[in-house]
Amino acid sequence: MSISIRTFTVADTDAVLALWLDAFPEYGDTGRPHRDPRLSIANKLGTQPELFFVAVRGEDSEGGAVVGTVMAGYDGHRGWLYSLAVAEDARRLGIGTRLVRHAEHALAAIGCPKLNLQVLSSKPDVLAFYDALGYRADAVVSLGKRLGMQESEASA
Template identity: 45%
Template sequence: MNIRSYQTQDESDVIALWETCGLIRPWNDPRRDIARKLTEQPELFLVGTESEKLIATAMVGFDGHRGWVYYLAVDPGFRGRSYGKALMREAERLLMERGCPKVNLLVRNSNKQVIEFYRSLGYVQDEAISLGRRLIPDLPA
């Protein structure tokens, strides 16, 4: 798998992958999420390709205190090849280059398979509760 930064022509393939992987929620418009990411550290929006086919994504960011990873996705037809692990290692490398001391990520409690994936990479559950508050309604246009 080749890993590179997102390009604008990737948008429809990225959204299709996120839909296939069950990452899209009614309250998050994926086009708006992409547009927002492109305003901050766009080079950290990673895609994985194989033979020119977009098969993986990871949206990475660093706020100066912690690194974050969102939208890690691997096409189901390409799983079991360590592509998710490769994307996470590249995300970690890029964050370490920026002096990032720790990576955080959010996984839904019900997603046991993904929780085990991250545990296999050395991630542990923090003793913290994630709280959120929507500032901008984000219903699909």
């Protein structure tokens, strides 16, 4: 199977949405507006869109099927990975690893010294994947606060 990795384009939107809704069922929860995949794409296109990558199956990377995604970001202090997803029928072929390595190289090229990511504790298979790539749990507690929402909504 021929796979290429390139930067996301707006033409990829529908394919990425379909992939994310399959890979991240929590994105379909309308009670959690902070998990709106369309908003995630729009926000990424406004901030470092060059760090939003898709894996494409087929000889023509522009017209091929999107089978994977990863978003990366760098704030000048550390980098982050988000939304690593691989289509169900393309898993266990090394695509996720290639996407992570591609994002790591892109971040290193702009001077990023450390990379962080968050994984839901209810996904041990995802934790094992990252462990195999050399990621380790930091001795920190992840905190979050939803901005622009009432406190009662933010705790949901």
